[in-house]
Amino acid sequence: MTVRFGLLGAGRIGKVHAKAVSGDANAKLVAVADAFPQPAEAIASAYGCEVRTIEAIEAAKDIDAVVICTPTDTHADLIERFARAGKAIFCEKPIDLDVARVKACIKVVEDTGAKLMVGFNRRFDPHFMAVRKVIDDGKIGDVEMVTITSRDPGAPPVDYIKRSGGIFRDMTIHDFDMARFLLGEEPVSVLATAAVLVDKAIGEAGDYDSVSVILQTASGKQAVISNSRRATYGYDQRIEVHGAKGMAAAENQRPVSIEVANGDGYTRPPLHDFFMTRYTEAYANEIAAFIAAIEKGSKISPSGADGLAALALADAAVQSVKEGKRIKVG
Amino acid sequence: MTVRFGLLGAGRIGKVHAKAVSGDANAKLVAVADAFPQPAEAIASAYGCEVRTIEAIEAAKDIDAVVICTPTDTHADLIERFARAGKAIFCEKPIDLDVARVKACIKVVEDTGAKLMVGFNRRFDPHFMAVRKVIDDGKIGDVEMVTITSRDPGAPPVDYIKRSGGIFRDMTIHDFDMARFLLGEEPVSVLATAAVLVDKAIGEAGDYDSVSVILQTASGKQAVISNSRRATYGYDQRIEVHGAKGMAAAENQRPVSIEVANGDGYTRPPLHDFFMTRYTEAYANEIAAFIAAIEKGSKISPSGADGLAALALADAAVQSVKEGKRIKVG
Amino acid sequence: MTVRFGLLGAGRIGKVHAKAVSGDANAKLVAVADAFPQPAEAIASAYGCEVRTIEAIEAAKDIDAVVICTPTDTHADLIERFARAGKAIFCEKPIDLDVARVKACIKVVEDTGAKLMVGFNRRFDPHFMAVRKVIDDGKIGDVEMVTITSRDPGAPPVDYIKRSGGIFRDMTIHDFDMARFLLGEEPVSVLATAAVLVDKAIGEAGDYDSVSVILQTASGKQAVISNSRRATYGYDQRIEVHGAKGMAAAENQRPVSIEVANGDGYTRPPLHDFFMTRYTEAYANEIAAFIAAIEKGSKISPSGADGLAALALADAAVQSVKEGKRIKVG
Amino acid sequence: MTVRFGLLGAGRIGKVHAKAVSGDANAKLVAVADAFPQPAEAIASAYGCEVRTIEAIEAAKDIDAVVICTPTDTHADLIERFARAGKAIFCEKPIDLDVARVKACIKVVEDTGAKLMVGFNRRFDPHFMAVRKVIDDGKIGDVEMVTITSRDPGAPPVDYIKRSGGIFRDMTIHDFDMARFLLGEEPVSVLATAAVLVDKAIGEAGDYDSVSVILQTASGKQAVISNSRRATYGYDQRIEVHGAKGMAAAENQRPVSIEVANGDGYTRPPLHDFFMTRYTEAYANEIAAFIAAIEKGSKISPSGADGLAALALADAAVQSVKEGKRIKVG
Known part of the structure; x- marks a missing residue:
């Protein structure tokens, strides 16, 4: 099985994950979204993927998982959207700076049965x-x-x-x-x-x-x-x-x-x-672990609870x- | 000038200081006192000094300085006695386990103008x-x-x-x-x-x-x-x-x-x-520093205040x- | 400029170089040749290049440089063939185990003005x-x-x-x-x-x-x-x-x-x-140096003379x- | 048993050995000889021993062993003299710079049954x-x-x-x-x-x-x-x-x-x-080993043969x- 990825956010850390996903034999980078066209296009060109909107990635049939590298204040919302869209989610830390917001977000993840990994790369x-x-x-x-x-x-x-x-x-x-x-x-x-x-x-x-x-x-x-x-x-x-x-x-x-x-x-x-x-x-190892957990259907760690x-x-x-x-x- | 020493306490740490004093070209171990005769005699024999009582060392004209290695609960009393006797004092840490007692002891040291070094060897x-x-x-x-x-x-x-x-x-x-x-x-x-x-x-x-x-x-x-x-x-x-x-x-x-x-x-x-x-x-360096401070009349450190x-x-x-x-x- | 590569030899070290070439932004792996079909196809599939014969690579217009990873006893012959074919050549060490053969090979390289780098990776x-x-x-x-x-x-x-x-x-x-x-x-x-x-x-x-x-x-x-x-x-x-x-x-x-x-x-x-x-x-750095030397037309080191x-x-x-x-x- | 020592040569390395002998509980520095009075007297004063001539040390009843720290060209002669005088001998390396001279010297040591240790301190x-x-x-x-x-x-x-x-x-x-x-x-x-x-x-x-x-x-x-x-x-x-x-x-x-x-x-x-x-x-360990070998009558190493x-x-x-x-x- 090849896990097909959408990348949300094409900044500094987005590039790191784009490279990790592309270099993983069990994954494929399908699309990238960013508020600005230039960085998204640079990643699309470097790794042979498409530039799409977040909405398009949310609705896409050819995407199994997303990597969230957007600004911190968007993390919780995006996690909830993609949990509801049935995608596996890797999100850069933190989920949010507010404990209550994090708890609410984790509730959505649990209710939807989504897979969520939080990026404690160390x-x-x-x-x-x-x-x-x-x-x-x-x-x-x-x-x-x-x-x-x-x-x-x-x-x-x-x-x-x-x-x-x-x-x-x-x-x-x-x-x-x-x-x-x-x-x-x-x-x-x-x-x-x-x-x-x-x-x-x-x-x-x-x-x-x-x-x-x-x-x-x-x-x-x-x-x-x-x-x-x-x-x-x-x-x-x-x-x-x-x-x-x-x-x-x-x-x-x-x-x-x-x-x-x-x-x-x-x-x-x-x-x-x-x-x-x-x-x-x-960084390469954590994405590989995320991919492996999706493939095997095994428990994901570190989880939203770890982030909290x-x-x-x-x-x-x-x-x-x-x-x-x-x-x-x- | 040769600093002439009396050693109070011939236990484990007393032996260490006996060796340090004896090995210092500017010092001489004159006498040792201990509650038990055997360890005192062992040091006297090893380093060619006399066994004396604490009282005799207190009164001795041929002793300039003492090294206190007796049990902790005797330190403050001995510091006060030897301060009054006009000897320079090196005392193993701590002066006492009670802050009030330490303060009282330091007061005596100050009033008598005695030199006191506390054994923070590190x-x-x-x-x-x-x-x-x-x-x-x-x-x-x-x-x-x-x-x-x-x-x-x-x-x-x-x-x-x-x-x-x-x-x-x-x-x-x-x-x-x-x-x-x-x-x-x-x-x-x-x-x-x-x-x-x-x-x-x-x-x-x-x-x-x-x-x-x-x-x-x-x-x-x-x-x-x-x-x-x-x-x-x-x-x-x-x-x-x-x-x-x-x-x-x-x-x-x-x-x-x-x-x-x-x-x-x-x-x-x-x-x-x-x-x-x-x-x-x-241990050797701290005794050497004590001896040097006595010889040069320089400030002694660490002091009673440091102990406090x-x-x-x-x-x-x-x-x-x-x-x-x-x-x-x- | 993108340097277009043919890989000769799809064994253990061939795989290493295939990865290095493919991962270099200034290079492209176009074709691979091997005496056995399976390893060549594995590399072709992994890096999206073609399987060709050595002869086809020799004659190819879309190939600028070759990496020679075949058995040692073929190195000198292949260097001479590809020097005459006008390709830049990276060859794993040694050129040959016989000094006279190496000298003859280097003569051909010099006469053809070919670029030759010898794989002293360290x-x-x-x-x-x-x-x-x-x-x-x-x-x-x-x-x-x-x-x-x-x-x-x-x-x-x-x-x-x-x-x-x-x-x-x-x-x-x-x-x-x-x-x-x-x-x-x-x-x-x-x-x-x-x-x-x-x-x-x-x-x-x-x-x-x-x-x-x-x-x-x-x-x-x-x-x-x-x-x-x-x-x-x-x-x-x-x-x-x-x-x-x-x-x-x-x-x-x-x-x-x-x-x-x-x-x-x-x-x-x-x-x-x-x-x-x-x-x-x-291994990655040496291929990068080879590519850079081709791009810039700069001197290649280590050279055939270094191998000799x-x-x-x-x-x-x-x-x-x-x-x-x-x-x-x- | 206390091994009683004569020190031959009061130079730089002589001082090192004087200190080692004096600090060893099983040894006593009895006398020191040197061509010049000043360095010999300095050692005599520092360690409480006598200044004697080499002849006097050779003849002495109160000396069991010698440490030879004189110039290299005197080593072989002194080893032979003190071997004949029945003293245990510690000699700084080398015995001599000439192999034939070393062999002759070792012959005397063997014939007299003397104990000889050569100072390969490392x-x-x-x-x-x-x-x-x-x-x-x-x-x-x-x-x-x-x-x-x-x-x-x-x-x-x-x-x-x-x-x-x-x-x-x-x-x-x-x-x-x-x-x-x-x-x-x-x-x-x-x-x-x-x-x-x-x-x-x-x-x-x-x-x-x-x-x-x-x-x-x-x-x-x-x-x-x-x-x-x-x-x-x-x-x-x-x-x-x-x-x-x-x-x-x-x-x-x-x-x-x-x-x-x-x-x-x-x-x-x-x-x-x-x-x-x-x-x-x-340096301290080698003298201690020499003293221990004398005391125990055990084999001495490194020996004259090691020096050779x-x-x-x-x-x-x-x-x-x-x-x-x-x-x-x-």
């Missing part, structure tokens, strides 16, 4: 997957403590910040999902601290750029998350899981792994400077910073 | 010192976030746990001091989480074995501390400092740095399994766990 | 390229000594060994090319040692499985090469270049870069176990082992 | 010892190939070079010993290349500064040695042993193991810049460079 990074496999194989025993480091090479434009829902919902949300992925038990409380250390304009926009979070589960397992919008040495993405029998860690990835030594010491080049090159394999859970943790972190208290979740 | 680890020097040299810009990982190879006996003041005052206190050492600005708030994941007996003794802490300074700088009483792979001691211009980190230390590769992968031996072998150089500040952070952490709130300090 | 590995760039940028000063480690995960079948020309012409030849690439000066002498340590059957086939080589240039620069047909931990491929001002090294590549620690130590997974996964990027030079070093190594002497080359 | 480096233990434990199977990298931070003065016997007898000799230590089988042939790349004055003094050597044993095991008198990044000392089942390697040692990251990448400080700080533990074997390899390397041939040894 679960599909081969290195993070390998850490998870070490846990699943029992090699480090029961998980006790998780440390997640996530630092961006630089802050996005303040305009983006304003629409982003804030650092916890935009950036830390990946780490909340990763913590859930690794802890193997739901967090029940959130403690968070936040500050503006990188760029005052971010503070003026009502957001933070440097945050620390502690999650705790019912049995006492803990996850610590460190985030910053600044890392001069590249895109810093590390996880470390401590269990009763040992530790598993995923190191940073480098585009070039050489070392140059001289009187100043031994120097290795910086890390990847962009999330798309850092997570190239993860991560957002709830983000909301709790915002509240914890404001109130200076441990916030219960779940 | 400040003298060559790797941690090098990280601090990188900061001081401006190489990573203003410090923004600090991550401290500190995991013991195994839990101490529950009897020790009961007398220890709890994990925050016994173990995390080193990390509180390290955070202050690295942040360059006083923490003003503490958020902490704690659980019993390693050994139920620790919980039954009223303590925790797995804790996570976030400290924040007035300007928003953050330090995150992860502690566990369990690390199967050895004594895990790492620091990582993120600044506006870059990052500096001290890696774990290994007694043997080889690598063996086969079909299972590449394996390096475990870390040190004991704090004394891990911090051998730090770390204890106050520990107390705040205990309170934060209990109340689920951010606790203000300082 | 020059296009991003990590090795980065080392070369460090040299070119003057960061380590004049090159003095090079160390090349190249160990295969396991020996090929003895049948292959028999046809291979021997370890120096089959395996070390890559390292001879790499040494030339890095030394920046032609080797003038070869010293070599060889033994059978891995598999007696290799010795019975008249070959070796474990060899060490020293190359030296006129000015005294040295390259040391270590080769083995056995490496339980994966495909070991390292280079190290020492210059007057410093050192540059390329580390081994791992498919998964995690680390698991427990009481036995810290373990990282094995290296790649196959040259095709290890050099995935190198590496083969001459291999022949000298064979002779050095036999005669126990330094063999002059060049 | 065998006692904890990291190299650990590699050897991995081999002995069978973890990497039969040894097949060894790679030894040894690069000095800088060349010694030309005056030293002239007296040194040349790079193979002065510097590579350590690597010849290490190769024998690791191969577990005697080399039977030597291939060597040498050049002057670092300093013309070294060439004018008749020596080389950059050499490569291949040793081979009867069964075909190979050891490759790379030496240079230049390494801007510190004292480069690595070994790598490949066996039928795997690989064991000892990494370089750093005085400070931190890492600093910024836009230029990740930088670790240089290696040790001096052999004495690099091999501090090795390494020198014979050095001579063969010199000859191989001159004649361009494989030189047989043993």
